Amino acid sequence: xxxxxxxxxxxxxxxxxxxxxxxxxxxxxxxxxxxxxxxxxxxxxxxxxxxxxxxxxxxxxxxxxxxxxxxxxxxxxxxxxxxxxxxxxxxxxxxxxxxxxxxxxxxxxxxxxxxxxxxxxxxxxxxxxxxxxxxxxxxxxxxxxxxxxxxxxxxxxxxxxxxxxxxxxxxxxxxxxxxxxxxxxxxxxxxxxxxxxxxxxxxxxxxxxxxxxxxxxxxxxxxxxxxxxxxxxxxxxxxxxxxxxxxxxxxxxxxxxxxxxxxxxxxxxxxxxxxxxxxxxxxxxxxxxxxxxxxxxxxxxxxxxxxxxxxxxxxxxxxxxxxxxxxxxxxxxxxxxxxxxxxxxxxxxxxxxxxxxxxxxxxxxxxxx
Numbered sequence: 001x002x003x004x005x006x007x008x009x010x011x012x013x014x015x016x017x018x019x020x021x022x023x024x025x026x027x028x029x030x031x032x033x034x035x036x037x038x039x040x041x042x043x044x045x046x047x048x049x050x051x052x053x054x055x056x057x058x059x060x061x062x063x064x065x066x067x068x069x070x071x072x073x074x075x076x077x078x079x080x081x082x083x084x085x086x087x088x089x090x091x092x093x094x095x096x097x098x099x100x101x102x103x104x105x106x107x108x109x110x111x112x113x114x115x116x117x118x119x120x121x122x123x124x125x126x127x128x129x130x131x132x133x134x135x136x137x138x139x140x141x142x143x144x145x146x147x148x149x150x151x152x153x154x155x156x157x158x159x160x161x162x163x164x165x166x167x168x169x170x171x172x173x174x175x176x177x178x179x180x181x182x183x184x185x186x187x188x189x190x191x192x193x194x195x196x197x198x199x200x201x202x203x204x205x206x207x208x209x210x211x212x213x214x215x216x217x218x219x220x221x222x223x224x225x226x227x228x229x230x231x232x233x234x235x236x237x238x239x240x241x242x243x244x245x246x247x248x249x250x251x252x253x254x255x256x257x258x259x260x261x262x263x264x265x266x267x268x269x270x271x272x273x274x275x276x277x278x279x280x281x282x283x284x285x286x287x288x289x290x291x292x293x294x295x296x297x298x299x300x301x302x303x304x305x306x307x308x309x310x311x312x313x314x315x316x317x318x319x320x321x322x323x324x325x326x327x328x329x330x331x332x333x334x335x336x337x338x339x340x341x342x343x344x345x346x347x348x349x350x351x352x353x354x355x356x357x358x359x360x361x362x363x364x365x366x367x368x369x
Contacts (some may be wrong), residue, residue, distance in 0.1 A: 011099075012111040019107050027070060027081075031063025035111055037061065037098065038070055040081040047082035048098040048109055054119050056201060060095075065089070074192065074199040074211065084115055094118045118124070126204040127219050131265055131353070133227075138174040138345050140338070141226035142166045142220065144183050145244035147235040156310065157276040157324040162232035164331050165274070165338040169228075172342060179218060181243040186215035189249035197260045204253040215250050222296075223254065227345040229268045229298070230338065231289065235277020235309065240285050248292055255296050264358050266297030270346040272341045273305040274325065274334060282307040301340035301349065306333040 014032050016022060016039070023041045029051050030037045036051030038061035048072065051061045065071070069078040069087055078087040079095050088092035096113035099133040129254030142165065146156040158183060159180070166176045180266065187210065193200035207216050233240040257263040275285050286305045293298070308330055310320055326331055 005246075006025055009197075013108050014099075014111055016107045016109050019102055019105050024106050027061060027063065027065050029059050030152065032111060034107070037109065038063075038081075039177065040065065040070065042068060042085065046080065046100050046102075046107060047170060048100050049079060049084040050095040050097075050113070050117065051096070053077050053079075054093055054095060054117065056198060058196075058199065074195055076206055086120075090120065091216070092118055093120045095339055103314070125208055127207065127216060127223070127354045129224070131223060131267075133268075134225075135347070136229045136347065137176070138169075138342055139225055140166060140174050140228040140342070141174045141221040142170045142176065142178045142180065143221075143229060143231045143247075144178065145231065145241045147182055147241055147243050155321045155325075157321060158232040158234050158274050160324065161274050161276065161308075161330060161334040162230060164216045164332040165230055166336040167337045169342060170322065172284070172339070174228075174342060177221060179221060180216075181218075181247055184214040186213050186218060188246055189252065193256060197256060200253050200256045202253050202263075202265065203259045204250060206250070214246070218247060218251075219254070222251075222269075223265045226269065227349060228272070228338075228341045229340070230272050230341065231292075231293075232274040232276075233285070233289075235275060235281060235285055238281040238284065240275075240289065244289075264297050264355075267354050267358075269298050270301060270341045270345045270348065271298035271304070272301055272337050274337070275305060275307040277309050280309040282309055292339065299344065301337070301344045303340065305339070306330070306337050310367070 016030065022039065026042055027040050029039065030039050038049050038051040040047040042065060051058055051059055053072040053074065055072065055075050055077050058072040060070050060072055060079065063071045063073040065081065066078060068081050070081050071078050079085065079366065082097065084095045084097035085091040096117050097115050099110040099114050101108045142162045144156065144159040144162055146159050148154055166178060170176050187206050192205045203219060206213050207219065233244045254265050257265055273289050274287055275282050290300065290304065308324060338356060
């Protein structure tokens, strides 16, 4: 039989260690059993709050201090170092605080939290909706990665061929979108994955925090809207354009859902590529793109790219635009690449079910011990 006064049992006090040592650091993350604590020494006082951020569980004790507020190292949410309340205006977004006592020269903590965790209601981000293909015909997103001065735009051979392919898709009854990365304002990847795999979220942490970041248009097209994407890039010093890589780095949040959650956002979708450039490294450029988009979950039609290059021996780029625009072969090649992509997409939409997960997809064959 339980003791009738069990509810009045002694608090769960735990010795954190010598006060002199704990004062050496203004902020530190401690673990007592399964309880994570962010311990602070600030303004001549100790403070103890939960070491788990409300957002996605970031380790608050590994963060920084901004005055009396602990700043989460993952996504910069703030909590008062002694009360656990959120920053001004967000006080209701609070985390547990813990009572402390100095006994002799040691600091003790009561592991029964003095306050409860409280979360403000947050509307889910529109991109966080379930990935369900909407009814209707095939949808195609073209992504142009050409970089240019918007005040003095030049002719882009890769984008011109991409437009020819999209026109062919439209004529075939598909719905199309052209996304020009040069027209979108979006931030570089800021390395959240480097802090922790779980700090790289879906939707992207930047997209969630910055409503002006326009890469949400690319995320929406790739994950939710399109059945086919066609990516066009020029060759820049033997590689795809800088805008392509800026986009690819931000797409890590899509691939990361597969690696840490086995949540495959890209299924039954087709990718193909158009590459043009003044120097020849077509296979190297396309090889990277095939690997990257394959790791995101895309499938490829037979002969998944077309390309054009003037090569090393033709240092006459002033003639390149005319050569591309006058080439019936290149235009036909773009149209037929689109046709192959459309055929594969129709087969996938008609015959391939979507699964909740794909065993070991995007992950290594074994876990490190």
